[in-house]
Amino acid sequence: MKLENILKAVSPLQVIGDENLEVTGIHMDSRMVKNGFMFVAVKGTQTDGHNYIPKAIENGATVIVCEQLPEKQETHITYVQLADTEDAVGKLATTFYGDPTSKLDLIGVTGTNGKTTIATLLYNMFRSFGYKVGLVSTVCNYIDGEAIPTEHTTPDPITLNQLLGRMADEGCKYAFMEVSSHSVVQKRISGLRFVGGIFTNITRDHLDYHKTFENYLKAKKAFFDGLPKQAFALTNADDKNGLVMTQNTKAKVATYSLHTMCDFKGKVLEDSFDGMLLDINNREVNVQFIGRFNASNLLAVYGAACLLGKKPEDVLLKLSTLRPVCGRFDAKRSPKGYTAIVDYAHTPDALVNVLETIHEVLRGRGHVITVVGAGGNRDKGKRPLMAQESVKRSDKVIITSDNPRFEEPQDIINDMLNGLNKAEMKKVISIVDRKEAIRTACMLAQPQDVILVAGKGHETYQDVKGVKSHFDDKEVLDEIFKGEQ
Ligand SMILES: CC(=O)N[C@H]1[C@@H](OP(=O)(O)OP(=O)(O)OC[C@H]2O[C@@H](n3ccc(=O)[nH]c3=O)[C@H](O)[C@@H]2O)O[C@H](CO)[C@@H](O)[C@@H]1O[C@H](C)C(=O)N[C@@H](C)C(=O)N[C@H](CCC(=O)O)C(=O)O
Numbered sequence: 001m002k003l004e005n006i007l008k009a010v011s012p013l014q015v016i017g018d019e020n021l022e023v024t025g026i027h028m029d030s031r032m033v034k035n036g037f038m039f040v041a042v043k044g045t046q047t048d049g050h051n052y053i054p055k056a057i058e059n060g061a062t063v064i065v066c067e068q069l070p071e072k073q074e075t076h077i078t079y080v081q082l083a084d085t086e087d088a089v090g091k092l093a094t095t096f097y098g099d100p101t102s103k104l105d106l107i108g109v110t111g112t113n114g115k116t117t118i119a120t121l122l123y124n125m126f127r128s129f130g131y132k133v134g135l136v137s138t139v140c141n142y143i144d145g146e147a148i149p150t151e152h153t154t155p156d157p158i159t160l161n162q163l164l165g166r167m168a169d170e171g172c173k174y175a176f177m178e179v180s181s182h183s184v185v186q187k188r189i190s191g192l193r194f195v196g197g198i199f200t201n202i203t204r205d206h207l208d209y210h211k212t213f214e215n216y217l218k219a220k221k222a223f224f225d226g227l228p229k230q231a232f233a234l235t236n237a238d239d240k241n242g243l244v245m246t247q248n249t250k251a252k253v254a255t256y257s258l259h260t261m262c263d264f265k266g267k268v269l270e271d272s273f274d275g276m277l278l279d280i281n282n283r284e285v286n287v288q289f290i291g292r293f294n295a296s297n298l299l300a301v302y303g304a305a306c307l308l309g310k311k312p313e314d315v316l317l318k319l320s321t322l323r324p325v326c327g328r329f330d331a332k333r334s335p336k337g338y339t340a341i342v343d344y345a346h347t348p349d350a351l352v353n354v355l356e357t358i359h360e361v362l363r364g365r366g367h368v369i370t371v372v373g374a375g376g377n378r379d380k381g382k383r384p385l386m387a388q389e390s391v392k393r394s395d396k397v398i399i400t401s402d403n404p405r406f407e408e409p410q411d412i413i414n415d416m417l418n419g420l421n422k423a424e425m426k427k428v429i430s431i432v433d434r435k436e437a438i439r440t441a442c443m444l445a446q447p448q449d450v451i452l453v454a455g456k457g458h459e460t461y462q463d464v465k466g467v468k469s470h471f472d473d474k475e476v477l478d479e480i481f482k483g484e485q
């Protein structure tokens with residue numbers, strides 16, 4: 001694409017050099033630059049991209065986009081000076097990749113919990129309506145069924161626009177995307193046109209990055225502040241900050257709730273480990289999901305689908321066929337009659353949340369056995385707390401390994417056990433081998449009991465000393481269930 005066409009997306013302070021160049025690619029990382037690329041220098045949290053301009057040129061960049069011009073300029077290079085390169089990079093990338101959001105409808109989901117669940121369910125639902133659809137999510141990105149692995153919840157602006165560009169080229173009509181708070185602050189979504197935004201909830205998280213809850217909230221709110229007037233902003237009226245999110249948006253606000261009057265009102269009529277019976281806007285629907293928080297997620301999905309123009313009765317029909325997202329409160333009944341739930345809960349808070357939901361549904365009719373470990377080379381402070389929260393809400397806890405990485409598995413287990421007093425220790429056994437730990441839980445379980453296998457969710461590996469060997473909690477359970485038949 002010609003440089004002069006890409007530059008229409010931004011307002012340069014000055015351009016030095018040839019604007020008629022053909023740009024072959026664009027990147028903000030000098031290490032990824034190839035011949036004929038545009039390199040955009042961005043100030044980051046660790047270093048300043050401006051330091052890598054010489055490296056980018058060495059790798060073949062012919063256009064340098066920056067805030068400060070280098071003192072020594074090369075004659076064969078075009079320099080573009082801009083006031084805010086972090087904001088510009090998304091706009092330049094989206095133009096370079098053919099303005100994908102002018103060709104498909106992009107819907108963003110933000111909030112502390114539930115983003116992956118809601119975005120994935122919308123992706124599955126709209127595919128089953130017969131559309132080609134894209135998904136940008138923590139677990140994996142998809143271009144209508146084609147899996148593209150990811151390392152982020154919301155990728156960097158180059159990767160993101162390249163992905164959306166491919167979705168548009170391959171005829172996707174919709175794309176559903178998780179919008180992390182990091183991505184809003186770092187303007188990874190700059191230049192994208194959303195037709196809708198969904199808010200789930202906000203609780204304390206990521207304060208290592210945002211420093212205060214207030215900043216975290218502001219980051220999420222900025223996404224809604226930036227939505228255009230034609231878009232919808234669907235918010236959770238049950239969250240204390242649900243209406244705060246949308247108070248300054250230009251978009252059309254709609255609300256969902258399990259408790260108050262709103263546009264999309266739901267109620268849990270019945271719940272069990274097989275699913276729930278919900279009332280949504282005075283229509284009953286059976287769903288294959290467990291727990292009040294999932295009722296809330298399903299309301300968001302229902303609301304968004306209706307706002308995208310689908311008929312409520314068609315949406316309800318699809319809702320009843322949807323299955324939980326891999327590793328998110330993913331329940332299976334064993335031939336012996338107990339239930340096993342695989343969940344990605346890997347923080348004290350998440351364990352509280354999941355275990356309380358289990359008790360809400362169990363209502364004292366069985367015991368709860370939790371299998372849990374903590375990751376190596378990660379926050380050590382959470383280890384004793386994870387053990388405490390698990391023991392408080394379980395009849396038996398089996399402490400085991402979860403990606404020990406470069407630490408000794410037994411040391412991590414000991415850190416967890418250090419959080420427990422003598423009485424609590426009576427409920428606990430520790431088994432280093434995760435497969436054995438799950439097997440033991442299954443042996444101990446009686447019909448009606450619930451086993452929570454926490455921490456790994458969708459992960460399909462165990463990371464030991466830098467080697468990722470295949471390991472899948474759900475596969476292990478399937479194998480055990482086969483033996484029970
Ligand atoms: C803290 C954080 O979010 N950092 C992100 C940020 O990097 P940064 O600001 O630290 O960049 P930097 O290392 O200071 O470098 C500055 C610039 O110099 C460039 N550079 C650097 C070195 C070099 O040799 N050449 C070069 O050009 C870099 O490409 C960058 O453009 O911008 C990068 C490009 O977009 C991201 O990849 C990077 O994500 C890091 C790896 C990360 O771990 N982020 C996590 C915290 C994150 O974003 N998480 C959220 C939420 C997850 C959740 O849902 O819980 C997510 O959306 O994934």
Ligand SMILES: Nc1ncnc2c1ncn2[C@@H]1O[C@H](COP(=O)(O)OP(=O)(O)OP(=O)(O)O)[C@@H](O)[C@H]1O
Nearest residue numbers: 112113114115116117138153293328329343344345
């Ligand atoms: N609406 C909700 N409210 C509270 N907890 C939830 C909700 N939805 C899901 N959860 C819990 O949070 C966990 C993560 O869910 P999910 O992956 O959908 O969230 P996310 O917002 O994408 O998280 P991440 O920030 O890690 O990408 C689940 O395993 C589940 O236990």
Ligand SMILES: N[C@H](CCC[C@H](N)C(=O)O)C(=O)O
Nearest residue numbers: 346374375378402403455456
């Ligand atoms: N992606 C997060 C969660 C990992 C969950 C758990 N399985 C672990 O390995 O700690 C991390 O790397 O901290």
Ligand SMILES: [Mg+2]
Nearest residue numbers: 115116138153
């Ligand atoms: Mg996610």
